[in-house]
Amino acid sequence: MKLDWAVVWDHAGALAQGTALTILLAVATMAIALPGGLIVAMLRLSGIRPLAWASTTFTEFFRNLPLILVIYATYYILPLATGIAFSPFATALVALSLNVSAYNGETFRAGIVSIRRGQGEAALALGMSRLQAMREVVLPQALRRVLPVLASTWVALFKDTSLVSVISVGELAYTAMEIRSQTFRVLEMLTAMAAIYWMLGYPQAKLVDAINRHFGISE
């Protein structure tokens, strides 16, 4: 079998666009799922029963369903439920945000409860409100502690964005697969796709290692 790498260069523009969309989707998802996860964690720890229950339900629902199912379900259910026609990109963003918010919620919760109780008490003893104690004392320490986990979630998310190709979002995986079906150059396109994901992913994974080294030890 003869490989023809020209096909990759011929479609370099499209691949670059797909790559840009992959990055945009991952960044936008994390931009929603970080505050989203924080809200999920706060509700869970609020001490108010119905809110904690809603948060737990949300987390266990989205954490335990396959992401591809959530993507399909969002694609079919969201327009029915809201009456609005969402673009594939917006649909993908919703599905990924639900999934990653659930994960981040658990991460934040674990970080917050890992901070010694006395820290919060020392803040309260100074006359701070519970919200101030959380914002000034507990959260900054919790965030530092969970940064490595958030970084791992980010790397996983970056690759998982490829799943939204099933609803025709023109990100990297979808673009590469489209070029494959038009040109029948399967191996070339798979290799190109792998190379691009790897080149983007590897430095990120290295960065996660560095973060782990730097923040892994606490107190």
Place this chain on the structure above:
Amino acid sequence: MTAPPVIEYRDVRKRFGDFTALDGVSLTIARREVVCLIGPSGSGKSTLLRCTNGLEAIDDGSILLDGKVLPTDARGVRLMRRRMGMVFQNFELFPHRTVLANVLIGPVTVLRLPRAEAEARARTLLDKVGLADKAASYPASLSGGQQQRVAIARALAMEPEVMLFDEPTSALDPETIGEVLGVMKRLAEEGMTMIVVTHEMSFARRVADRVAVFERGRIIEEGPPAQIFDAPTVERTRDFLSHLGWSG
């Protein structure tokens, strides 16, 4: 004791499940008075302190601050806590903030003091506890004694009327205990009202105006240190002190 009472405990009771932590404690703390609470572990001393600033809620009885029952609503509790500084056994400095930022945080966040004013106050207090040169350090780089002195400065930054010390030297290496007790002694000499839970009998002996001996959630004996240490009237007080090797 002619000074008006600042804090008054009236038959205070507190249970944790089946365990009775406070079994009817009554005690009066006058302004400018230093009262040491001593007694075996688990006898209720720390619990009483934690109830005083609302970190624990009492089950029965009452605690009065300046003649008024302690508030229980969130806002009232916050205002009350501003008037009491608390020093913990494990320091509980905020490890993500520098020493200066630890002392600043109360005045800036709670009192809403302008940054410059709060910083001036913090630096004065760090100087007072002998740690002006450590302002830019992080707590982890300090010895236990230094950390506890920062914690005292942090509490003082709120300009409290009463200071509560919960076993402030129990987690310290022997060689750094003295520097913390020295700061506390100076504070007492300046007329700060202080309630001190401690196992440092020589400190209680020298600095306290009054000593209250706890056992099983009750005060079994109370009086000036000379009486408690030299002529205890209660058998259990004598036992407790002799267990500590106290010979008068």
